[in-house]
Amino acid sequence: MTYEEFNAFCQSLPATTYVVQWGGSHVWKVGGKVFAIGGWGEADKPAFTFKTSEQNYYFLEDKLGYKPAPYLATRGMKWIQYFAANDSENEDLEYYIRESYRIVSLGLTKKKRKELGLNQDD
Template structure:
């Protein structure tokens, strides 16, 4: 996945917005809460950071091409960065980004979720 594909996918999710910040990174939010970041790579290759469940966090920490997210994981947060992905893993990455979106959106107040039309079937 490249950054254009990443941005297109994140844009397709409901009630999202995009800002460029933190060292020219593509930061995606649901309402005001970050759910995905494209950037922060030391290898001059695309890198994608997202929030995970605790179980997925420990699973992905052991998987090649993934690591605890710089800045976030060191603060005890369950965020992962994919720093070496292949085209064959794009669907898997989309799954994890969508899960991050879901986890973060569930953290919004019920009033805000209703206002944004989120999680109505949950």
């Protein structure tokens, strides 16, 4: 996945906003809360960071091409970084980004979700 594909995918999710911050990273938010980051890769290679469930975190932390996210995971948060940039993983990456979006949006207040038009069940 390229950064262009990453940005297009994140933009396709409802009520998202985009900002470039943290050293030129592509940062995607829902309701003002970060759910995905494109950047922080080593040697200018694409890297994508996302929030996970506890189960997915432990599944991915040792999987080839994935690692606990720099800065975030060291603070006890369940964030993973994908850095393999393998097109055969795009579908999996989209799944994990969509899950991150879901987890983060469910953490918003009911009022905020309603404002954003997010009709998710708790």
